[in-house]
Amino acid sequence: xQQVKQNSPSLSVQEGRISILNCDYTNSMFDYFLxxxxxxxxxxxxxxxxxxxxxKNEDGRFxxxxxxxxxxxxxxxxxxxxxxxxxxxxxxxxxxSNYQLIWGxxxxxxxxx
Amino acid sequence: ExxxxxxxxxxxxxxxxxxxxxxxxQSGHNTVSWYQQALGQGPQFIFQYYREEENGRxxxxxxxxxxxFPNYSSELNVNALELxxxxxxxxxxxKGATTNExxxxxxxxxxxxx
Numbered sequence: 463x464q465q466v467k468q469n470s471p472s473l474s475v476q477e478g479r480i481s482i483l484n485c486d487y488t489n490s491m492f493d494y495f496l497x498x499x500x501x502x503x504x505x506x507x508x509x510x511x512x513x514x515x516x517x518k519n520e521d522g523r524f525x526x527x528x529x530x531x532x533x534x535x536x537x538x539x540x541x542x543x544x545x546x547x548x549x550x551x552x553x554x555x556x557x558x559s560n561y562q563l564i565w566g567x568x569x570x571x572x573x574x575x
Numbered sequence: 576e577x578x579x580x581x582x583x584x585x586x587x588x589x590x591x592x593x594x595x596x597x598x599x600x601q602s603g604h605n606t607v608s609w610y611q612q613a614l615g616q617g618p619q620f621i622f623q624y625y626r627e628e629e630n631g632r633x634x635x636x637x638x639x640x641x642x643x644f645p646n647y648s649s650e651l652n653v654n655a656l657e658l659x660x661x662x663x664x665x666x667x668x669x670k671g672a673t674t675n676e677x678x679x680x681x682x683x684x685x686x687x688x689x
Binding site (some may be wrong): 494503508561568 | 608615616617618619620623630631633665667672673674675676677680681683
């Protein structure tokens with residue numbers, strides 16, 4: 463049972479435009495959500511997070527939106543740059559399990575010049 | 576400040592064998608988490624060690640075991656290897672054991688079981 467789903471395996475965006483990556487979850491007990499970025503042959507690196515008490519968090523070009531009623535979050539990258547080409551993972555944690563992250567399968571973002 | 580390093584980077588084993596993967600945590604971090612990432616999937620939590628004690632475990636059988644040492648480096652041991660154990664094994668260190676602590680990942684060990 464996949465509790466965190468990233469339904470788009472890949473996404474192609476023109477440089478300078480907005481990239482929107484989506485993530486859906488099924489467990490209403492999740493209270494903390496994170497996005498990680500992964501380049502080939504490297505481990506994932508933390509990008510941005512959001513607590514369930516918020517609906518938006520910004521960090522420079524990156525903004526995460528959380529819609530709890532729809533059990534949906536999205537990552538917006540504006541403007542998209544060639545260095546943003548990577549695999550993006552959405553992850554979530556449970557209220558009563560403060561050590562384990564549940565990860566989506568990832569979305570490969572390709573920024574076209 | 577050194578980052579998280581994992582060894583070896585690649586490993587080939589045959590079914591039934593045993594394997595040990597190693598991870599050195601980032602300076603100042605006392606928590607190590609291990610994840611398995613199969614091809615085309617997201618990382619799956621194996622277990623976490625906090626100050627040398629197992630602090631939590633995912634849905635993996637007992638043949639997956641671990642250790643954390645006084646310097647907070649860690650080992651992942653897998654006994655009786657199965658073909659489905661072929662995956663990228665990722666180690667991550669953090670300053671604490673809760674999920675709102677950022678995880679710092681190594682580059683992983685690619686294990687192939689033939």
